[in-house]
Amino acid sequence: WLKPVLAQVAAAAVMEAKRARVITESPTQPMASAVEKRLTELGIVIPRSSAPAANYVPWTRSGNMLFISGQLPKGEDNQLLKGKLGANYSIEEGRAAARLCAVSLVSQMREACGGNLDKVTKVLKIEGFVNCTEDFGDMPQVVNGCSDFLIEVFGSDIGAHSRFAVGCSSLPFGVAVETGAVVEINDSELSRF
DSSP states (O other): OHHHHHHHHHHHHHHHHHHHHHHHHSOOOOOOOHHHHHHHHHTOOOOOOOOOSSSSOSEEEETTEEEEEEEOOBOTTSOBOBOOBTTTBOHHHHHHHHHHHHHHHHHHHHHHTTTOGGGEEEEEEEEEEEEBOTTOOOHHHHHHHHHHHHHHHHHHHHHOOEEEEEEESOOGGGBSEEEEEEEEEOOTTOOOO
């Protein structure tokens, strides 16, 4: 009588082990954040962050403040958008370049927040630099490309920010625009590299 009972117990143990293996080996997708869902709805793909071009870190954190280094406009083909506003670059082209800078800012935010953009609680400040001629004065219109994108992605409660938009005689690699940011983040469970 003991042999059949032991056989049943052994069979049940084998089934339980198989079921546990299936559960633990099943690939699980992390639940998409609200911001990631919005990006998907908008058809926007945020690429992986680029490595710094010199001796600095792409972002640093102090408490719940995230400081993002200047981001350059990089197209889908990985080419930098180069030009000088007021000479060989239109306001619309500059605005598009600023939008690409904002895409890179969001990429850095995602990295700093461990992949969860819902941890961004407020975009506080945008720092906008426009490569332009001495007589060009529409820097705010150009940097609107960055500001508009951040509000589109995060909504006005989180995405609306203070900023400056200044003209420069040149920018790294001849790019048309460069933007940096200061962002408030939810401090819990964040890590640095």
